[in-house]
Amino acid sequence: MNGKAIHRCLHVLDLDRSLDFYERALGMTEIRRMGPEDGSWTNVFIGNDASGFQLELTWNRGRTEPYDNGGRDSHLAFTVPDLDAAHAIHEQMGCICHENAKMGLYFIEDPDGCWLEILPRKAEFAPQGGVDVLAALDERRSVRHYSGKPIPSELLERIIRAGLCSASGRGRRPWELIVVRDRETLEKLATCREAGAAMLADADAAIVVVADPEVSDTWIEDCAIVMANMHLEASASGVGSCWIQGRMRQAADGRSTGDFVAELLEIPKAYELESILSLGMPQEAAVTREFDEGLRAKVHAERF
Numbered sequence: 001m002n003g004k005a006i007h008r009c010l011h012v013l014d015l016d017r018s019l020d021f022y023e024r025a026l027g028m029t030e031i032r033r034m035g036p037e038d039g040s041w042t043n044v045f046i047g048n049d050a051s052g053f054q055l056e057l058t059w060n061r062g063r064t065e066p067y068d069n070g071g072r073d074s075h076l077a078f079t080v081p082d083l084d085a086a087h088a089i090h091e092q093m094g095c096i097c098h099e100n101a102k103m104g105l106y107f108i109e110d111p112d113g114c115w116l117e118i119l120p121r122k123a124e125f126a127p128q129g130g131v132d133v134l135a136a137l138d139e140r141r142s143v144r145h146y147s148g149k150p151i152p153s154e155l156l157e158r159i160i161r162a163g164l165c166s167a168s169g170r171g172r173r174p175w176e177l178i179v180v181r182d183r184e185t186l187e188k189l190a191t192c193r194e195a196g197a198a199m200l201a202d203a204d205a206a207i208v209v210v211a212d213p214e215v216s217d218t219w220i221e222d223c224a225i226v227m228a229n230m231h232l233e234a235s236a237s238g239v240g241s242c243w244i245q246g247r248m249r250q251a252a253d254g255r256s257t258g259d260f261v262a263e264l265l266e267i268p269k270a271y272e273l274e275s276i277l278s279l280g281m282p283q284e285a286a287v288t289r290e291f292d293e294g295l296r297a298k299v300h301a302e303r304f
């Protein structure tokens with residue numbers, strides 16, 4: 001059983017000051033926040049695209065006594081793509097607290113006294129710093145029940161970006177994505193299939209993937225990669241999602257799913273519907289599965 005490190009909690013006296021520090025020093029911005037209605041405490045999770053690791057900044061109302069977040073007895077380490085550039089920023093911020101030029105690293109101190117080690121992004125750190133795609137694939141599930149809470153806009157942006165980064169035949173990118181947030185439209189979309197799309201009625205968003213087959217004869221594969229990448233990024237970001245087949249299916253009113261969706265979303269005639277990704281914050285944590293070792297029988301060595 002391998003535990004996956006996902007965040008480290010730090011207590012902060014001045015939340016705004018700490019948010020400003022981490023954004024300027026390490027490009028970490030707010031991903032989500034939580035706390036009771038009475039405002040007695042707030043937890044803000046911050047992170048960036050460099051890894052899935054997050055810091056949880058915890059603020060407690062009324063606290064004035066300094067926190068002990070480990071001081072110089074423990075530290076968090078960050079790699080940066082350009083050590084000199086990072087050093088210049090940190091020098092200007094006045095937060096460098098220790099340097100070890102011989103080892104090519106230095107430390108900065110956050111507003112609450114936590115030491116952060118700054119390292120160059122060398123090849124030997126890459127296996128630690130990279131996002132674990134296989135772990136994300138292991139955890140991916142189709143999620144069809146949503147809590148009704150809105151998807152944080154940064155997470156929706158990440159999901160869209162994952163789709164836009166997709167490989168495509170000859171790099172032609174024949175696809176277009178239509179992001180639907182309007183409740184009435186989502187409810188109508190839920191009837192684009194006789195069955196299999198009902199979850200859209202409770203979804204917070206749908207991303208409809210269409211393509212122009214004239215632009216590339218690999219349009220179906222290209223759209224499927226966009227879908228797979230967005231589905232995976234959603235799962236890795238803690239957003240529930242489910243793939244809804246668009247081609248060769250019928251709407252509840254007897255029209256083809258493609259015609260139904262094209263009319264509803266005013267899609268130009270040249271485009272074909274490939275599929276739809278329904279998205280919402282999960283009602284409950286998805287049940288992850290153990291890897292099915294029996295699947296290895298599907299892999300053939302040298303000949304079928």
Ligand SMILES: Cc1cc2nc3c(=O)[nH]c(=O)nc-3n(C[C@H](O)[C@H](O)[C@H](O)COP(=O)(O)O)c2cc1C
Binds near residue numbers: 140141196197244
């Ligand atoms: C090409 C494709 C089409 C799918 N179409 C639908 C669909 O129309 N409705 C639905 O509820 N799930 C759909 N799914 C989700 C599958 O049912 C789901 O991936 C499968 O049951 C395995 O479950 P898992 O994703 O949780 O591993 C589709 C998945 C793929 C890859």
